[in-house]
Amino acid sequence: QKEVEQxxxxxxxxxxxxxxxxxxxxxxxxxxxFWYRQYSGKSPELIMSIYSNGDKxxxxxxxxxxxxSQYVSLLIRDSQPSDSATYLCAVNNDYxxxxxAGTTVTVRA
Amino acid sequence: xxxxxxxSRYLVKRTGEKVFLECVQDxxxxxxxxxxxxxxxxxxxxxxxxxxxxxxxxxxxxxxSVSREKKERFSLILESASTNQTSMxxxxxxxxxxxxxxxGSGTRLTVV
Numbered sequence: 001q002k003e004v005e006q007x008x009x010x011x012x013x014x015x016x017x018x019x020x021x022x023x024x025x026x027x028x029x030x031x032x033x034f035w036y037r038q039y040s041g042k043s044p045e046l047i048m049s050i051y052s053n054g055d056k057x058x059x060x061x062x063x064x065x066x067x068x069s070q071y072v073s074l075l076i077r078d079s080q081p082s083d084s085a086t087y088l089c090a091v092n093n094d095y096x097x098x099x100x101a102g103t104t105v106t107v108r109a
Numbered sequence: 110x111x112x113x114x115x116x117s118r119y120l121v122k123r124t125g126e127k128v129f130l131e132c133v134q135d136x137x138x139x140x141x142x143x144x145x146x147x148x149x150x151x152x153x154x155x156x157x158x159x160x161x162x163x164x165x166x167x168x169x170x171x172x173x174s175v176s177r178e179k180k181e182r183f184s185l186i187l188e189s190a191s192t193n194q195t196s197m198x199x200x201x202x203x204x205x206x207x208x209x210x211x212x213g214s215g216t217r218l219t220v221v
Contacts, residue, residue, distance in 0.1 A: 034210075043214050049209055092207055092209075096142060097203075097210055099151055101151040
């Protein structure tokens with residue numbers, strides 16, 4: 001079993017819709033969770049971090065964490081063409097992060 | 110803002126060459142990392158370092174070595190470049206604790 005698994009995608013959503021991305025992790029002691037956005041040919045950039053159960057909102061992004069079920073999700077509201085990218089889920093594991101394979105999101109106008 | 114700088118954006122090297130990829134961060138982070146990213150395989154950890162002169166193997170260290178002589182600089186060395194090392198190489202740094210990485214802009218290496 002991979003340490004971090006993401007829904008495989010690709011995910012295509014119409015402009016203005018909600019994009020929902022899911023991620024599960026295997027290490028129960030993980031305490032920190034991150035979502036990175038990566039545009040084609042660019043390096044990942046951190047868009048959300050979450051440490052406690054529940055929801056965390058930042059603009060059009062909402063991260064949700066459920067440690068009991070070992071999943072973390074990202075909602076993108078009012079999706080824009082500029083949100084078209086690959087989204088990487090990452091989980092803190094000692095000194096380092098473990099990454100999922102990523103979900104590619106395409107927002108169609 | 111933390112800055113992580115990778116010395117080259119694009120590199121083309123010949124098979125058998127020794128290749129140095131340099132990474133410098135400016136925020137006194139203890140931990141630095143080298144990943145490679147390939148289509149369909151995601152991010153794979155090559156080596157990381159949690160202190161000066163300390164290094165730990167990641168998931169795919171074969172064919173690579175690293176050097177960390179100063180806290181701000183972490184170098185990745187391809188001892189004898191091969192075509193299967195053609196990839197995007199990403200450097201990252203973080204403080205010890207629960208915060209995330211900051212990535213450099215990446216080096217796209219092509220070995221011919």
